[in-house]
Amino acid sequence: MSFPAGTLAVEEALEREVLAVCVGYPYYHHRGELKQLRAASQRIRHKLYQLALPSPTLRLVDLGDIRPENPPESIEVVTGELLRRGHRIVVIGGGQEAAHPLFRALATQETPFTYTLIDRKLDLLDAISTEEAPHRRFHRDMLLDGTVGVPAWGQIVGIAWHWVSPAEEEILHAHLRVPYLRLHEVLSDPDRAEPYLRTPALVSMDLGSVRGADAPAVLDPEPEGFPIEVAAKLMRFAGMGYRTDILHIANYFPPRDTDGRTAVAAALLLWYYIEGRLNPQEDFPLPDRSNLERIIVPVSHPEIEHLTFYQHPHTGRWWLEVIPIVAAGPSRLFPCTRYEYEIALTGEVPRLWDILQLTSA
Numbered sequence: 001m002s003f004p005a006g007t008l009a010v011e012e013a014l015e016r017e018v019l020a021v022c023v024g025y026p027y028y029h030h031r032g033e034l035k036q037l038r039a040a041s042q043r044i045r046h047k048l049y050q051l052a053l054p055s056p057t058l059r060l061v062d063l064g065d066i067r068p069e070n071p072p073e074s075i076e077v078v079t080g081e082l083l084r085r086g087h088r089i090v091v092i093g094g095g096q097e098a099a100h101p102l103f104r105a106l107a108t109q110e111t112p113f114t115y116t117l118i119d120r121k122l123d124l125l126d127a128i129s130t131e132e133a134p135h136r137r138f139h140r141d142m143l144l145d146g147t148v149g150v151p152a153w154g155q156i157v158g159i160a161w162h163w164v165s166p167a168e169e170e171i172l173h174a175h176l177r178v179p180y181l182r183l184h185e186v187l188s189d190p191d192r193a194e195p196y197l198r199t200p201a202l203v204s205m206d207l208g209s210v211r212g213a214d215a216p217a218v219l220d221p222e223p224e225g226f227p228i229e230v231a232a233k234l235m236r237f238a239g240m241g242y243r244t245d246i247l248h249i250a251n252y253f254p255p256r257d258t259d260g261r262t263a264v265a266a267a268l269l270l271w272y273y274i275e276g277r278l279n280p281q282e283d284f285p286l287p288d289r290s291n292l293e294r295i296i297v298p299v300s301h302p303e304i305e306h307l308t309f310y311q312h313p314h315t316g317r318w319w320l321e322v323i324p325i326v327a328a329g330p331s332r333l334f335p336c337t338r339y340e341y342e343i344a345l346t347g348e349v350p351r352l353w354d355i356l357q358l359t360s361a
Contacts, residue, residue, distance in 0.1 A: 022060060118209055179356065195336050201246065217253050249269060285319060
């Protein structure tokens with residue numbers, strides 16, 4: 001793939017050492033139709049580029065907006081090509097169902113990956129009305145996508161339990177068995193979300209997960225949610241992640257943004273993601289784990305005698321070793337926090353270990 005004629009400057013820019021490539025996706029489903037709202041990406045860009053540069057050496061390339069001819073297919077093709085060239089991508093705008101073509105673009109790289117959804121809903125069931133389709137079921141569509149031929153593991157941050165139906169709770173616990181954090185868990189300690197943003201290749205954030213006072217111009221604002229300070233911290237975690245190949249900021253609805261507050265909120269989230277990208281943590285575990293400190297904690301469990309944790313001596317970040325019990329296989333390290341370590345010190349096995357044991361089987 002090459003970019004359209006007349007874009008030689010873009011091709012030249014992409015050849016330089018670029019921190020991230022921005023792509024606008026100002027398309028929203030309304031009453032069963034995909035409609036374009038140019039302001040969705042333009043206003044966020046306008047606010048972002050007014051902010052101070054986090055570094056004098058920062059290089060971003062902005063490719064503008066995806067063209068209106070079949071936007072879902074176009075965003076998949078463009079992001080797939082950018083990934084092939086080794087770029088990290090920021091996608092601005094659209095409903096969170098746009099995460100599905102981004103998911104498929106990652107799958108074309110033929111490498112197993114993890115994705116994290118920051119959302120207060122699970123988005124697993126059919127929409128009650130056309131107003132909610134297809135963003136109410138996009139996560140289910142991702143999970144059931146038979147065209148994806150590589151393993152992909154999901155994580156969810158910020159679930160608000162008053163949006164989780166009994167049917168969805170059954171799917172979450174009995175079938176998905178994915179690591180997740182509820183909204184109140186993140187609010188009580190935002191650092192608990194960091195492991196969920198350390199390794200995913202795709203992070204898709206619904207602005208509706210930010211409290212309505214800070215980001216009212218979304219399709220479904222709500223008074224409960226992440227304060228902008230907490231949301232910004234999550235974005236910094238994502239920027240510092242080992243493999244955030246695609247960041248997607250979704251659900252900005254400009255017709256409701258009469259005071260520009262939500263565009264500013266989205267711009268702040270992008271700024272903190274960029275700032276995190278400029279300050280990565282150099283603590284990726286070595287194959288022999290020699291750059292980490294090993295800590296063994298005895299626990300009360302019918303199948304294991306202890307849990308093994310690792311911590312980097314300089315960054316302080318934690319990992320949990322999981323050895324599959326049901327299916328034979330090598331041990332794997334998963335990001336965790338001191339919270340899981342402290343739970344283990346009481347003799348209990350943290351919930352995260354149980355979930356990871358199921359996903360490793």
